[in-house]
Amino acid sequence: MKTLERPDLYVLARFLDILYENGQPMKKTNLQMRTGLNYVRFSEYFDWMISHGFLQKKVEDDVELYSLSPQGLDSYHRLVAWIRETMKGMRI
Amino acid sequence: MTSEQNGEAADKLLADMVRDADEYYDRLNLQQLNQTRVYAAVMGAVIWFAVFAGLGIALYFNVKSSLISLDLLWAFLTAVASGVVTGAIVYVVRRQRASNFAGLGALLTKMKQGRVSSEDGLRLMDLMHQAALTMRKQRLDTAFAYGVSAFILVSFVGLNPGFGGVAGVVTYLYFRFEALREYEKEDERYEVAKKDIILSL
Numbered sequence: 001m002k003t004l005e006r007p008d009l010y011v012l013a014r015f016l017d018i019l020y021e022n023g024q025p026m027k028k029t030n031l032q033m034r035t036g037l038n039y040v041r042f043s044e045y046f047d048w049m050i051s052h053g054f055l056q057k058k059v060e061d062d063v064e065l066y067s068l069s070p071q072g073l074d075s076y077h078r079l080v081a082w083i084r085e086t087m088k089g090m091r092i
Numbered sequence: 093m094t095s096e097q098n099g100e101a102a103d104k105l106l107a108d109m110v111r112d113a114d115e116y117y118d119r120l121n122l123q124q125l126n127q128t129r130v131y132a133a134v135m136g137a138v139i140w141f142a143v144f145a146g147l148g149i150a151l152y153f154n155v156k157s158s159l160i161s162l163d164l165l166w167a168f169l170t171a172v173a174s175g176v177v178t179g180a181i182v183y184v185v186r187r188q189r190a191s192n193f194a195g196l197g198a199l200l201t202k203m204k205q206g207r208v209s210s211e212d213g214l215r216l217m218d219l220m221h222q223a224a225l226t227m228r229k230q231r232l233d234t235a236f237a238y239g240v241s242a243f244i245l246v247s248f249v250g251l252n253p254g255f256g257g258v259a260g261v262v263t264y265l266y267f268r269f270e271a272l273r274e275y276e277k278e279d280e281r282y283e284v285a286k287k288d289i290i291l292s293l
Contacts, residue, residue, distance in 0.1 A: 006287075006290065007290060009214060009286060009289065009290055010211055010214055010215070012290070012293070013209070013210040013211040013213075013214050014209075014211045016210060017209040017210050017211055020102075021207075021209070052293070054293075075293045076102065076210065077101070077102050078289075078292070078293065079210050079289065079293065080102045080105045080106060080210050080213065081102075081105060082289050083105075083109060083210060083213040083214060083217055084105045084106075084108060084109050084112075084213075086217055086282075086285060087109055087112055087113065087116075087213075087216075087217055087220060088112065090116065090217075090220055090221065090224055091224065092116070092119060092120055092123055092223075092224055092227050
């Protein structure tokens with residue numbers, strides 16, 4: 001499968017938003033549905049997030065569930081702080 | 093800081109973001125309106141002056157001195173009408189550009205009503221950036237106005253349209269260069285910042 005070289009910031013933010021808002025670990029399928037991406041695109045981003053340590057896996061009753069890892073949570077906070085800082089620096 | 097505190101901080105940052113963007117949007121609209129008014133007034137005055145001076149010179153050389161006052165009055169009124177029409181057209185055209193900010197206003201309204209996500213925040217940031225670039229692009233019009241003003245001024249003071257033309261072109265090119273440079277610099281800085289945040293996540 002193709003690996004992402006430069007992920008789209010919007011899509012990353014969507015992943016982080018969904019997982020952050022959900023709070024609880026969720027199935028991969030549910031995550032895909034909520035991101036609104038096709039399977040191929042979703043898998044690229046999902047693998048990218050796994051490889052960067054943003055997601056943590058938990059197995060419950062033979063079902064794989066995913067949630068934000070502490071690193072993913074930290075990235076979410078950093079993203080939000082960055083948006084706020086960038087906005088503050090914008091001049092008309 | 094615990095993860096719960098972090099979460100609260102992130103939520104607060106997102107809420108602050110909407111408030112700041114709302115203020116930014118108000119300032120943007122006000123500044124666009126003020127700039128448009130000033131630009132329309134300057135262009136109107138420039139056209140008034142050019143028409144009146146042109147007609148005045150033509151009358152001076154072609155009409156007998158006993159009849160010139162009435163003709164000058166007509167020349168003055170024609171120049172005023174030209175200036176007013178030009179100002180009005182410039183005002184309408186430039187105000188239409190404010191519709192470029194409509195997307196920002198709509199997103200802000202949506203965000204004020206529901207929960208704010210970081211994706212919405214990114215969208216908001218992009219729209220604010222586009223709006224700021226639109227405002228910078230308007231400086232290209234201002235460069236043109238400076239060029240026309242320099243042309244008229246130098247032509248009349250130096251009584252030489254050739255010098256006026258050169259002065260007008262040089263003035264226009266200088267201010268255009270400055271406006272474009274600032275525009276490109278701002279855009280590049282923004283794109284680099286976006287690349288950096290992806291790398292740093």
